[in-house]
Amino acid sequence: MLVEGAIVDLEGIRPGYVRFAAGVVVEVGQIGTASRNPGERRVRGIVVPPPANGHTHLGDAAATVEPPATTVAEMVRPPDGFKFRLLRDTPPRRKVAEMRRALDRMRREGIAATIDFREEGIPGVELLRRAAARGPVQVTILGRPLRRPLDDTEIDELLQASDGIGLSAARDEDPADLDRIAAACRAAGKRFALHASEAEREPPETYLRGRPDLLVHLTCASTADLEQVRDAHTTVAVCARSNALFGRRPPLAELARLGVPTMLGTDNAMLHAPSIWRELEFDYVSSRLAGAPVAAEFLARAAFVEPWKWLGRPAFATIAPGTEARPIVVRLPPADPAYQLVTRATEHLIVRPGTRESRGEPS
Numbered sequence: 612m613l614v615e616g617a618i619v620d621l622e623g624i625r626p627g628y629v630r631f632a633a634g635v636v637v638e639v640g641q642i643g644t645a646s647r648n649p650g651e652r653r654v655r656g657i658v659v660p661p662p663a664n665g666h667t668h669l670g671d672a673a674a675t676v677e678p679p680a681t682t683v684a685e686m687v688r689p690p691d692g693f694k695f696r697l698l699r700d701t702p703p704r705r706k707v708a709e710m711r712r713a714l715d716r717m718r719r720e721g722i723a724a725t726i727d728f729r730e731e732g733i734p735g736v737e738l739l740r741r742a743a744a745r746g747p748v749q750v751t752i753l754g755r756p757l758r759r760p761l762d763d764t765e766i767d768e769l770l771q772a773s774d775g776i777g778l779s780a781a782r783d784e785d786p787a788d789l790d791r792i793a794a795a796c797r798a799a800g801k802r803f804a805l806h807a808s809e810a811e812r813e814p815p816e817t818y819l820r821g822r823p824d825l826l827v828h829l830t831c832a833s834t835a836d837l838e839q840v841r842d843a844h845t846t847v848a849v850c851a852r853s854n855a856l857f858g859r860r861p862p863l864a865e866l867a868r869l870g871v872p873t874m875l876g877t878d879n880a881m882l883h884a885p886s887i888w889r890e891l892e893f894d895y896v897s898s899r900l901a902g903a904p905v906a907a908e909f910l911a912r913a914a915f916v917e918p919w920k921w922l923g924r925p926a927f928a929t930i931a932p933g934t935e936a937r938p939i940v941v942r943l944p945p946a947d948p949a950y951q952l953v954t955r956a957t958e959h960l961i962v963r964p965g966t967r968e969s970r971g972e973p974s
């Protein structure tokens with residue numbers, strides 16, 4: 612297959628063509644210079660790494676009715692918030708089935724990876740591992756230790772089962788516990804992440820002290836706080852639709868201006884479908900609505916490039932022959948690719964080179 616139009620990847624945005632053979636990039640070049648191969652399928656569109664979801668809680672995908680309109684604390688506070696009652700009341704088998712369904716939706720939307728905060732300790736991690744086992748979506752599972760005071764055995768076993776730890780917030784932990792958890796993650800070579808400054812501002816010293824790999828939200832962070840986050844070389848995941856339910860928004864324009872590595876997340880599966888396409892459009896539109904517009908190029912990078920860097924797989928976001936990239940093609944006009952991807956793309960426009968789906972057949 613030959614795609615002519617635009618390329619969006621780690622190197623930036625440019626016009627060009629990409630030739631695929633069996634789903635793999637075999638040739639990249641300038642528009643108008645591709646050789647003609649008789650019988651080869653030709654598509655006009657944008658070639659881009661598959662998007663990745665920077666923050667999910669797939670465990671609460673079992674919710675089927677409108678959640679109560681309440682504060683974020685009453686919604687997601689352990690142990691009695693709406694979310695934790697939902698988790699408690701859902702049998703494990705159903706949780707696995709619903710997480711698998713959410714992952715399958717991501718697959719259909721071309722989303723190739725997700726970074727998930729999984730509650731419920733070691734059993735919670737194991738349920739998501741089971742749900743993700745046979746699917747093509749790469750799931751990075753950040754588990755949560757349950758026992759307080761901390762139990763070293765639990766943390767060791769959790770870190771063996773998971774890809775790291777994702778905490779509810781620094782202010783929910785004793786600072787000494789936070790340090791121990793962060794040190795255990797580092798010693799195990801795993802990730803350490805936490806929510807920060809979501810419903811109210813927290814001092815950066817409290818959430819940066821463990822040198823986290825990832826901070827989620829920062830809706831209430833000041834510019835000075837964001838500068839500290841940038842200087843700590845920490846990646847941020849923002850969840851604009853989730854924040855909007857509680858009357859807040861992530862500081863997208865500030866993150867862009869300061870050059871903070873940013874990913875997009877869809878947050879709780881009980882609140883939102885894990886669709887990065889919906890997130891992208893909402894990020895763009897809501898930033899305009901708030902009078903703080905953010906560039907489409909920044910959002911495109913947050914969806915298609917930064918997650919692969921964070922996951923340690925930058926080659927996945929590099930569209931060139933001989934890389935491990937498995938790009939998708941979005942059939943949109945290529946003149947202004949980031950704008951088109953951010954405001955217009957849906958899964959219906961995706962062509963996947965080398966798969967039956969690329970010919971419009973169900974997989």
Ligand SMILES: [Zn+2]
Binds near residue numbers: 666806827878879
């Ligand atoms: Zn979250």
